[in-house]
Amino acid sequence: MYRETGLVNSPPPSGQDDAVLLGLVQRGDEYAMAALFDRYSKVVYSVALRVLRDPSAAEDVLQEIFMQIWRNPDGFVATRGSLGGWLAVVSRNRSIDALRRKRPMESVDDMALASNYNLANEAERNSLMEKARGVINLLPIEQRKTLEMAFFDGLTHSEIAEMTGDPLGTVKTRIRSALTSLRKAFPA
């Protein structure tokens, strides 16, 4: 309760709201920053590691993203959606940029993200992960593989079409259908 009034630099209680923690980070609270790191570092690191397949490079992405939050906590505003979801997507995007050795594309990171789930809560997060994995495992193999190649390997639809021998339109439709299935499993 007292943390909600904005006391800085004392350990926050677990389960503190993301928005409150971001507010404290804004005021230079290192404990709040550590709490955000403890909450989300695993997913940020895991996504980066899946894309880059290199623990050291994945830790560099992890460091870069959390330093971005420290330097500019305003960069994420609550109206954009869930912080956990945003971090997972930004981790993927930054890792693909690192893979392509190109500068981050801020215009895409800046996008809003629709999410009705509280990824700040560990139990809810774990249950959502399990459910999402279940949905993905039930997708037709071509859809699953195509989405994986696009999202985690950063292959363009043309590259996927070239590798699989499938028409471009089919590749695009598979990606979209896979995402639609995922969305249907998590209704608003």
Added chain:
Amino acid sequence: MSEPRRITSEDLALFAMQLLPAEEMAEVAAYVEQSEDARRELAEIQGDLAMYAHTVEMQSPSAQARERLMKQIGREKKAIPIDRPVEDVAARSTNDEFGHAPGSLYAIEEEPKRGFAGKVLPWVGWAVAAGLAVTAGDLYKERETLRSAVTEQSSRIDHLTADQAAARQVLDAMTDSSALRVTLNVKGAPPAVPQGRATYVASKGTLIFTATNLEPLQPSKTYELWLIPAGAGQNPIPAGTFRPDARGNAHVIMPPLPKGVEAKAFGVTVEDEGGAATPTLPIILVGAAAGE
């Protein structure tokens, strides 16, 4: 004049994943800027992608990663605003010995009365000295941290430079057409036949292929190397074209290949100049991966 392209939700999904060519990215970004519906759909797609990202197998970063972050944020400390809400002060303190709530008007009036100059001046000198001492200490600490970071970076660069030089030397030796190449056989073995040797790391998509005693080709033809993926129904993946030198030697070093494709076998075919998307029979050289 050409009609503007219709932006579909498939395009928005590719845009969200940054998988469109630069000009299409700009085109979709402009469309999203002006269309409320597109922004809403894009937010939904980002939500779907966030959920998908969470399907990844979870791994914890090392303890050093946390330590490194905390050190870095310690170095980039922020100035904490002093206009802290009154409630905070109240929450942090306990009541005074007279039972007055902290911050209350009564408590303030109990303070001994002194003139402004009498209160402030004796402390000004000390405050300045203390401020200078703290600043000097901070600067010294910062300088030491930077110095150790520079030393560490410089040592890392030295290592990387040495590694890179060694790797370049290996690559040069493998690709140098004037290099002496000798195939060793048991004494009295029959004359050497065309032979290829592939070294492949599936997880990194790294492939090194060398061949010896290859037949020369017509100018309009080329050899093409194929990676035949493990698992039924997968098409061979082209892994580079090559022509042998005058002594029948050839190589393909690290062709662009997707990561994580397990190989069942490798094969070499003869194709028209420029290579082909699917192999043309017969397969000139073939080798199954160990265990296949």
